[in-house]
Amino acid sequence: MTQEAHVTQGPLTTEAGAPVADNQNSETAGVGGPVLVQDQLLMEKLAHFNRERIPERVVHARGAGAYGTFTVTRDVSQWTRAAFLSEVGKETETFLRFSTVAGNLGAADAVRDPRGFALKFYTEEGNYDLVGNNTPVFFIKDAIKFPDFIHTQKRDPYTGSQEADNVWDFWGLSPESTHQVTWLHGDRGIPASYRHMNGYGSHTYQWTNGAGEVFWVKYHFKTDQGIKNLPAAEADRLAGTDPDSHQRDLRESIERGDFPSWTVQVQIMPAAEAAGYRFNPFDLTKIWPHEDYPPIDIGKLELNRNPENIFAEVEQSIFSPAHFVPGIGPSPDKMLQGRLFAYGDAHRYRVGINADHLPVNRPHATEARTHSRDGFLYDGRHKGAKNYEPNSFGGPHQTDRPLWSASAVSGSTGSHPAATHAEDNDFVQAGDLYRLMSEDEKTRLIENLAAGISGVSRDDIAERAINNFRQADGDFGKRLEAAVQALRG
Template identity: 45%
Template sequence: MAKKPVTVTTSQGYPIPNPFETQRIGEHGPLLLQDFNLIDSLAHFDRERIPERVVHAKGSGAYGYFEVTDDITDVVGSAFLNTIGKKTKALVRFSTVGGELGSADAARDPRGFAIKLYTEEGNLDWVYNNTPVFFIRDPIKFPHFIHTQKRNPQTHLKDPNMFWDYIIQNQEAIHQFMILFSDRGTPATYRHMNGYSGHTYKWSNEKGEWKYVQIHLISDQGIKTLNNEEAVELSGKNPDHAQEDLFNSIEKGDAPSWTAYVQTMTEEEAEKLPFSVYDLTKVWPHKQFPLRRFGKLVLNENPSNYFAEIEQAAFSPSHTVPYQEASADPVLQSRLFSYPDTHRHRLGVNYAQIPVNCPYAKTFNPVIRDGAMTVNGNYGSAPNYLSTLENPVEFKQTGVNYQAKQEYYQGPALPFHWKVEGDIDYVQARALYKVLGKQPGQQKALAHNIAVHVANALPQIRQGVYKLFAKVDQKLSNDIRGEVEQINPKQTAGKCPYNHQKL
């Protein structure tokens, strides 16, 4: 059968018989402003670039799944980890750190190992590196440090003075720099390296017991590295060698995988460490804190569109699920802010609506609304505040993570003004009602002004209003009720404005 020719259309669907044709006056032009397709094509092309990631700009990604291989429920209560054999869809993006989007894959640089797990309790991002430690333990140093790894502001060249000047001033970076300048500083491919949380996280189980944890993803392909000369040569010959290797391996069915392990530490053990449990320039000794296997990560599907699915992927350590949370490590705490902040800049305020970032888990958030590129229906006609009328939110308090947070919160006791017991909110309201009583007609005016507004509200809302004002003064409540029933005795305000069925 003859192949059906592809019909080219404008962005609005109008079929274009000859896509190379432009509308012009006569044979030699000039062009016509009415040629929507030409103008649209050029205007869109002019806007094709979005900001590249400020770090980790060059990367490669693939889909796969995470499978639970061993029972870990005594450590963590997250639903996706609750049954052996349970599989969760995953997206992984590997990257180098310092180079620009077009830089060479064989650079001497840490490698990013960012994982998005699409769980039934929302998206969980494990935003890891291929090294178990990092250069800093004070977050304010991050922009200084990264600038020294980038280009000199004048020469626009990578600068060994900047690079080493930073290290000689910041001794805590020595551990990571020694890893970086070993051959592990240039992994042969993304498949032949491990992933590490680096940071200390906190996991808790369903009973509310929590532990500090570090996660390790050990390559089932083994570790392979490049020596300095091999890496330099490869950077020239094939700057995209790691992208090519990942894509081709998956394409030919050779799916790379990693075995997941957790190290756990109690609070008491943490107190006895010779370094801080929040210091990510240090590793936890494996002998004292053995690796415990719990899962496998497999990558078996290439993206069908790099820009849509990998460039637009937005990972953040703050995208988490119940029973997994950040520790008080200040670098990690700062990252919780930095990633969504950069996503809003790089991808826009609705970055979570981009399909690759969109959770499969049902979401509802009355205040995350509108904004540029709202594309998912915007929660339809559901309330845009926490409504008592048609509240589709089922509040499920696990309490566990919240409690854990309280435990390590060392700040001062909450100040008095947050204590809102009893009827403290009515004390001054009652005093005001009394003051109004001293001015002729003012108590009545208050009741009248409220009544004309409330008269249009639904019966259950009216009842709530009467109850509320009775706490100020029963007479005020009675006056409001009396007038409302006079103005609009039958409820005629129409049906509830919300229809959460559409969610």
């Protein structure tokens, strides 16, 4: 069933509410004469049209979204005091935005790129945003490298095109990217649709229970539709013939009542085990192997309602990993720490300082009570209330109970690399991933990587990139080197 259009009866009006007499002909100085500035309906329409777009997201510009429901299926109160997770059967409204990373707003859906998996829970304690991807790891482990990384993925400032030299030069000089690059060029690098891929919180987060005990947690969203991917050739064809393929598939599946769903899982690590774990548990380029911390089913996520206006609800939706609720907080993950600032700052620039007043962004199950006032698009919601705290006029006040538990710190300030644990290096998990693949999967992986690396202009860039995969697994490197050489002649 398609979404019913919202029909407003009565005469057409200006933005100020005055009735419009003629919406077909602009006012002129006589028949065939020049248009008059006094035709304020024309001026209003053109001015509004010029401003109908806001700056697109620098990353994750191309996306689609839907509303849904998260339902708790397991008691997790032993690990977190978050109210929306407090009892089996509890339901929370959600909004999920899918996206590609590198493409602009008009790019195609069926491309080799990570997919954003940004989920907003409208909880009774405020909105909780879980901003992840369809991959459990990422290319880099420190946010200070993020602008440089994205510059390599976007258009070159001189050529105006994405350049293989930039992409592979950076990856070759950043060995930590080897795990994610292996993942990206494998079969799951191009999902068949948003419905047929997993989602991951990717980062490590803190859960705190009612007794103040701390746990580290990773989120997994396993698609109930099954994993389906596109071969490179089919993806190229689809991107050219149907650039909106993923967005259309999501919308139409919900319209016909075929609601996509995901089984929600968590991996849980008691805080005391983090220091001695074989991998740095806060390194975004690493996973926690399931044999160490088996995923536990805790809930079900279902998407069941399409947005009525893509611009208002998808383009203007904002997500920030800094949007926590009591019982959930950040970890020392250096990428996450940078994102706590960067996402909110991006939204304040792109959508405006009052973006959280928009219906898709404001809390749905509670009320936002702040002392923030004024600014672009301020809606006057506070009326005459005082705008400071503390005050003696009945205004909102602090709770004196932190949302998450404090973490111990020690040592001197400085630009420190991430801590190294017993089995940490940049290649071990990429090698593990390669060795898990079937022979056919390995062949496709090599073909996809070789196609990319062969496009660089310098032999040293190609060799450095190949060497990272050689260090992950000898067979991996040997086969990739031969494939690149064959394509480069």
